[in-house]
Amino acid sequence: MCIVPRTTMLDIVSGNLSTAGVEETLKDFWVSRPRRPHEGRKIAGVAAGIAQRYQIDPVVVRVAFVAMALCNGAGFLIYLLGWLWLAQDNDEVSAAEALIGRGRSSTPVPLTILLGLAVLPATGFFVDGGFTMVGGVLLSVGAVYLLHRGRGSLNRPPSAPEVRPVDTAESPTTRVTPPAWDPLGAAPFAWDLPEPTPTTAVPAEQPSRPPHRRRRSRVGAATFGLSLVVLAGALVASSYSAWFTAQHIIGLVVATLGLGLLVGAFRGGGRGLIGLVVPLSLAGAVLTSADFSTFDGSEHVGDVDARPVTIEQLQSRYDTNAGTVDLDLTGLPASGTATTAVEVGVGSVKVRVPASADVTVTCHTGLGSVECLGPEKGGRNNTATVTDGGTGEGGLKLELDVRAGVGEVVVRRG
Template identity: 40%
Template sequence: MNSTKRTGLGGVEDTLRNFWETRPVRPLAGGKVGGVAAAIGVRYGIDPILVRVAFVLAALYGGAGLVLYLLGWLLFPKEGDPAPGSAEPTRQPTSTALAVVLVVLLVPVVFWLTSSPSIIGLALGLGALYLVHRNYGDRGVAPAAPTPADAPQPTVPVTDNTWVYPGSAAVTAPPNETPQQTPPAWDPLGAAPFAWDLPEPNEPEEPEPQRPRRRWISFATLGLAAFFGGLAATLGARPDIALAIALGVLGLGMIAGAFLRGGRGLIGAAIPVGALAMLLAVVPPDGITGGLGNEEITPSSIEQVQPHYQRSAGSLVLNMQDLRIADGQELRTGAKVGFGDILVRVPPKVDVTARCAAEIGGVQCLRDSADGRRAERSVVDQGDDGPGGGNLVLDLTVGAGNVEVIRG
């Protein structure tokens, strides 16, 4: 029987309506943060660990997973205490205070989804949830109340010492005749007539056969991830892009494994690949070298200013506020930090041409600022006194951190 017949779903509109009416409920126990992943796992019979990994993978693609998680936290009801006289837990809507907090968090996160990977990740996440509901929408839902045709029939009254089969009509004996007694199936010899009025014992239901876990999914997905990641690197893609492609293949394998009961071994591979992809994504394209720790440089003359400063990790402070640059003279310098901050203090009257960039972080380039992923600003500032006082050209880059250029 196909899934459409099992779930009673028709087109897209019927599927979406059914999803909203039977959407997952955030459980009181078993959830980590908000219970969204646990709610989806319980509703569709999927391992919550796989759901959490899927959210993390989607978050790596421009923050799409974070948006989907906050939406689930906002729209999925919470499991409440059972109503009086009922054993079923109630569905409680998200509290007003929490809903306001979630909406406030969603506004800046949604505006952050400006890159193609984030939009693709959001579309893939919503599409995966649609397909899961389409195929497994009948799981985790309480059975419907019996219809009148299926409702149990009223018990037929019988006379004393008369046994009838369940569901059959009692036979009224003619006057002056003794009613005929028929032994039940469990006592064909009629050895225990005193217990014939007991109900028929139900035969134990055979347990559903456990489907074997398909371990080949993990090996096949790992092979495909290595192939496509290596192919991308061979074609000249950056290491973080190649790892992102491999991570996407691992994510597709875990989604397929959720349907086919396999692929749990991919979790251990996806976590380090995702972490390494994020690490390499913030490294400048030409790499980073240099020392570690904090360093402050205060040159007293133009000759002491190096053409370039570089640190692998830490903070770099370049204090040139007391430096004298003659009219018509130009000084060029730059700095690059892998993980950390750059702060440059420029003389109050010098003309400044600066480029400030951060792969992940924020830049404050004199009077212009930006933050987020690949934040960059280029400014030309002649100071409050207008043109004159020499020209200072800066090129400043950090992988993950902040860049700041200030006067004085």
């Protein structure tokens, strides 16, 4: 008979055995992977399921997804994969496994197919050559490995089997030995008897100690100080390298704070960093998505309201860094040629042109909606170029360039 030493999951996740490698940890994560709960979810319950499985604050997990979303959208990819491959409570298998006939899932088949189709563009393969896919997968695998290695024994599903490293070395053959009280083996008939129970002395009562006062975690303060150092270093480096833009600097600070939140999730503390991560992440998302090239560096802020009635009164440019531009061109004469540009950093632009004028207009918004002599459309980096002859033949010819960094652009007939 061969003896195979039993390796418990606690040994694996605590790192007591050298044979517990990355492969075994990831395999055990898969067989005991989190389930998406019905309660406490915001979208599909991926973050709530991870937090519940490893008994950490769900806010920390959600902030981690937001921070990863700033890395070329890697957070969206990982969330989609979790939606597909993590089963809901009371389901036999995940949505993706149910699609290939492995069991039952309450996720509708059309939704599963739609999520599967959304994975391909989420990898960023058609945007940046797959950087999102490679970077996101490597980051997620590393995070899962560390998380499961440190807390895989917590809240473990009772039905999940243990994955133990296989010892390929030949195990030694056991030999039946006599009990300790008969070392010479003089009584073979008694070899199967149990060892005599040792007599143990009753330990004396220890004096009661005052309750241990938990030391206050320094993770939050240390992370905040490190983020200030990163911010100062990035600001200095911005004078020597064009890479250190506002978006990249915010990203570096958010990454530092996110690292502190991850450490605090295991060692306690650092929850106050969430108040910095959330607004900085939102600011970084806006700076990344919006086009602020319309800012001219001036201090012009406020609303602009203009109604020129002659071509001479029409200015070549109307702009404001923050506010509204309302330009009414319906009072211009019925003949001639006029050109103007309208630019707004943050706000809205409304331009009304004569019904009979020949208009060539380019409308653009970095983040917002555009209605350029036609139907409205919204989103990011919207550009429309329209040439419209109006209701008359000949007459006034208008050339317009209307732009907004963040906001609304509307060009209509008067």
